[in-house]
Structure formats: structure tokens, C-alpha cells
Amino acid sequence: MSQSPFPIPDPNLYTEEEIAQLVHTFYAKARNDPSLGPIFEAHVIDWDAHFVQMINFWSAQLRGTSRFRGAPMPKHIALPELTAELFERWLYLFRQTTEELGDPNLQQHANAIASFIASRLWQGYQMSNYPDKQPVALHIA
DSSP: OOOOSSOOOOTTTOOHHHHHHHHHHHHHHHHHSTTTHHHHHHHOSOHHHHHHHHHHHHHHHHHOOOOOOOOHHHHHHTSTTOOHHHHHHHHHHHHHHHHHHTOHHHHHHHHHHHHHHHHHHHHHHHHHHOTTSOOOOOOOO
């Protein structure tokens, strides 16, 4: 059995309010970003539902709740013309958000998960959309 790339979720470390703040603060940045904003605005039809889904996702990852229902990979694979730079920008804004929130445990835990997710989604995107090309790794600092 392989070791998880990030800490075990712990409901005692983070509150639902902290997770909601993380999600809302991050998406405010992403929606205002010149490169990411247009993609989100073109593909997220119902922001309230998206926030609920993302809060449930991050609650599952950080607190171990089981409310998240979804399959992120197919939704991301279907997006047109994604690039490594877009995933790297997403990760940069996410890390900026976790730093600003001021909780070192949340920052470390959420950033580890976000790095893993960005890499997996980018790898899956490339394998699905460019099956004849060698996948290119993200530059994750």
C-alpha cells in the first residue's frame, strides 16, 4: 500500500468556515485573473452550486467529510486548450490564498493536495487530448 502524498484529513484541524473562506477567497482571485477568469466564467454556469461542490471537496480532503460527489477529471479533460501555464497559474493563486489565510497547517496541507491535484489533472488532460505526445510535467516550486 502506497503512502498518501499529503496528511490525513483531520476535522479537528480546520473548521468548515475556514474551508469556505479558502474556497471563496481563491475563486475571487481566479475569477479576476486575466488568464483563468474567462475559462471559469465560460464553464461555470451556477457559481453557488460550484461553491457548494468545492467546499464539499475541500472539506473531504482537509476534514475527512464525505459530502463530495463528483468526478473532476472528465470535466477538466473536456475543457478546450488548457496549458501547463494555466494549471501553474491556478496553483500560484491557490498558494497565494492559503498563505494569506494565515494558518500554517492549512497552508501546508491544502497546498500539498492542490499540487497533487494540479499535476494529476494536467497529466490526465494531456493523456486524453494528446495521446501521441509525451506528457509534460508542471513546474511546481
